[in-house]
């Protein structure tokens with residue numbers, strides 16, 4: 001038996017940072033929508049748990065009091081700066097003045113379990129209907145938009161129709177089977193684990209370690225509250241394939257074999273397993289929208305190709321998508337050309353520039369001796385030094 005369908009102007013698939021931010025802005029604009037996810041919240045997401053400036057700046061744009069509500073209610077660590085370790089194991093450190101402002105630090109760390117849950121719980125009960133956990137079974141193009149077929153707790157198939165579908169289901173979602181260009185294999189692969197008791201941690205600083213064996217990838221150590229440290233490794237897929245690297249095992253090996261890590265992890269104990277995930281960094285500006293749909297966050301491949309940062313762009317693209325949705329609803333125009341003008345062009349213009357810069361610098365990072373030189377002349381604040389600060393977007397104003 002076919003169940004009667006619901007109709008709603010907008011459906012968002014995926015309640016991560018991109019989907020929830022989009023929902024927050026849609027609610028602010030008084031637009032009713034559905035927010036669907038396959039998971040119940042809170043849930044984990046494999047991530048470095050590092051939040052650059054763009055995240056809070058965008059959320060503050062939606063709700064001026066967001067930082068005042070978020071920071072006192074969540075376990076987080078404000079981040080004042082970064083240490084970049086070169087292969088010679090010397091490090092370059094820079095800090096930002098804004099660290100003094102507890103409500104607008106240049107960056108912070110927070111587990112994705114806590115952050116995503118906070119965002120999810122912040123969505124409006126008036127305008128947003130949350131549907132989760134659901135299994136999406138089919139997405140069909142209709143004349144007036146899309147029809148999504150899904151299952152909730154029972155086996156019963158249900159249907160919802162919308163004029164605009166916003167795909168926010170991340171790198172390993174389902175929407176790519178039905179809308180948008182075919183996904184290319186994510187160019188970056190990463191592994192993450194949580195530790196306690198790591199030596200030599202400065203709670204205000206995130207650490208990035210370029211090791212001879214991992215270049216142009218890197219190991220990160222991001223301090224969290226309660227003496228926990230998010231430890232991970234990010235590598236280009238090409239390197240993983242060429243050298244047949246098992247990323248999770250490789251991370252464990254690096255922590256044991258590198259003398260500096262061996263010393264600092266001597267008293268440390270893992271408090272989680274090591275999990276792997278891939279990063280959607282193959283940005284193609286022309287593929288961000290089509291008739292009756294928009295792609296946001298990782299689903300739109302908005303992860304920085306060098307640093308692996310994606311939360312800021314996920315949040316920002318969700319916000320921009322909601323603004324474009326508002327325009328489309330008002331004009332009743334959901335054609336690709338209209339959505340391109342109000343969404344894809346804005347995202348494309350900003351991120352093409354940023355990613356081109358990252359790639360240029362990423363090219364230099366392939367050479368260990370360059371990193372060694374920078375780290376050894378830490379006091380010389382040259383072009384490369386300033387560029388590295390910009391690359392690891394903490395404190396970035398954009």
Ligand SMILES: Cc1cc2nc3c(=O)[nH]c(=O)nc-3n(C[C@H](O)[C@H](O)[C@H](O)COP(=O)(O)OP(=O)(O)OC[C@H]3O[C@@H](n4cnc5c(N)ncnc54)[C@H](O)[C@@H]3O)c2cc1C
Pocket residue numbers: 013014015016017018019036037038039045046047048049050051052134135136168169170171172173174175190191192232277278279296297298299303308309310311312314
């Ligand atoms: C190891 C690792 C470390 C990283 N570290 C950082 C970092 O420190 N800082 C940073 O800025 N970025 C980091 N990133 C990138 C960052 O995690 C992503 O850019 C960010 O999560 C993107 O948010 P999103 O909302 O687009 O997607 P996601 O966070 O992936 O959310 C997608 C949502 O869609 C849901 N979903 C998936 N499939 C379906 C389906 N079939 N049906 C319904 N719902 C579905 C999921 O349950 C999830 O809730 C890291 C990524 C990795 C892999």
